[in-house]
Amino acid sequence: MSTVSDSVSLSAPAGSDASLTPKQLAAKYGLTVSGKRPSLPQYVKQLWARRHFIVAFATARLVAQYTTAKLGQVWQVLTPLLNCAVFYLVFGVMMKSRDGIPDYIGWLCIGVFIFQFTQSAVMAGTRAISDNLGLIRALHFPRASLPIAFTVIQLQQLLISMVVLVGIVLFVQPPGLTWLLVIPALILQCFFNTGVALVMARIGSKTSDMAQLMPFLLRTWMYISGVMYSIQDAIKHFPPFAKLLxxxxxxxxxxxxIRYGFMPNHYNKEALPHHVWAIAGGWALVAGLIGFLFFWKAEEQYGRG
Structure with missing residues (x-):
């Protein structure tokens, strides 16, 4: 079907069409606005049709990410391990957070690796549109492909890092059936990360300063999430509403x-919130649906202006 942009004026054809407005002429001859947002079912269909592009784009970006570094892809594992070492020194040794937490090193490494998955996905999603304007303006494809692809990149990095994480956990915990719980937990987290990345991609496309603000917000989120210390112990004397949040x-x-999945014998099951799987599923569903709808609503605006 032929298309015409809003900014293009249609010349009035001879005869009875001369009195018609451009919009009336477009409707009469079946013309549509260039870049018009597709319906939600059409958008989902287009996105699914480009699933191979998303995976290929993510893989290529992952390979290229460390090409200039001498250690190359080793940094995918080395970066979270160095973070673990710093957090262990500051929080585990100096602030004695390791007291009362059995096998603190494994417990800490799981927290760092898992939170970094969310942190990196959200940060990459914030820049997904603004850093790829050339690609967006040159090619026609569902723009949600970009934040989804960047979430896939972070998932690929996590899976590579998991090899080292499993090795660390094996020093303190033999494998068991609870390890299988890690798979659905990561799937739910991936849906959550994708939803938040989509929300931040739309916000970041309009507010360039958000990319500068996000590191501070994410760092605050990390400190109140119990990555380096037991959040359950820290909030014992908090007001009920603060405890709930x-x-x-x-x-x-x-x-x-994921900590319970990897280390069931060294984790206090009573510290897990009631119906924890329902809460995890709820976050994944809410963030995924809201994020996708929020991003789709502005589909025709990305790359313009």
Whole structure:
């Protein structure tokens, strides 16, 4: 079907069409606005049709990410391990957060790796549109492909890092059936991350300063999520409403699930919130649906202006 942009004026054809407005002429001859947002079912269909592009784009960006570094892809594992070492020194040794937490090193590493998955996905999503304007303006494709692809990149990085994480956990915990719980927990976290990345992609496309603000917000989120210390012990004397908010924090929920999956014999099951799987599923569903709809609503605006 032929298309015409809003900014293009249609010349009035001879005869009876001369008195018609451009919009009336477009409707009469079946013309549509260039870049018009597709319906939600059409958008989902287009996105699914480009699933191979999303995976290929994510893989290519992942490979290229560390090409200039001498250690190359080793940094995918080395970065979270260095963070673990710093947090262990500051929080575990100096602030004695390791007291009362059995096998603190494994517990800490799980928290760092899992939170970094969310942190990196949200940060990459914030820049997904603004950093790829050339690609957006040159090619026609569902713009949601970009924040989804960047979430896939972070998932690929996490899976690579998981090899080292499993090795760390094996020093303190033999494998068991609860390890299988890690798979659905990561799937739910991936849906949550994608939804938040979509929300931040739309906001970041309109507010460039958001990319500068996000590191501070994410760092604050990390400190109140119990990555380096037991959040349950820290909030014992908090007011009930504050306890509830911190207990249902999605970052805390996903870390708790995966920590329990890997280390059931060294984790206090009573510290897990009631119906924790329902909470994790609820966050994944709400963030995924709201994020997708929020992003789709502005589909025709990305790359313009």
């Amino acid at each position: 911190l207990a249902i924090n999605p970052a805390t929920i996903y870390m708790d699930l």
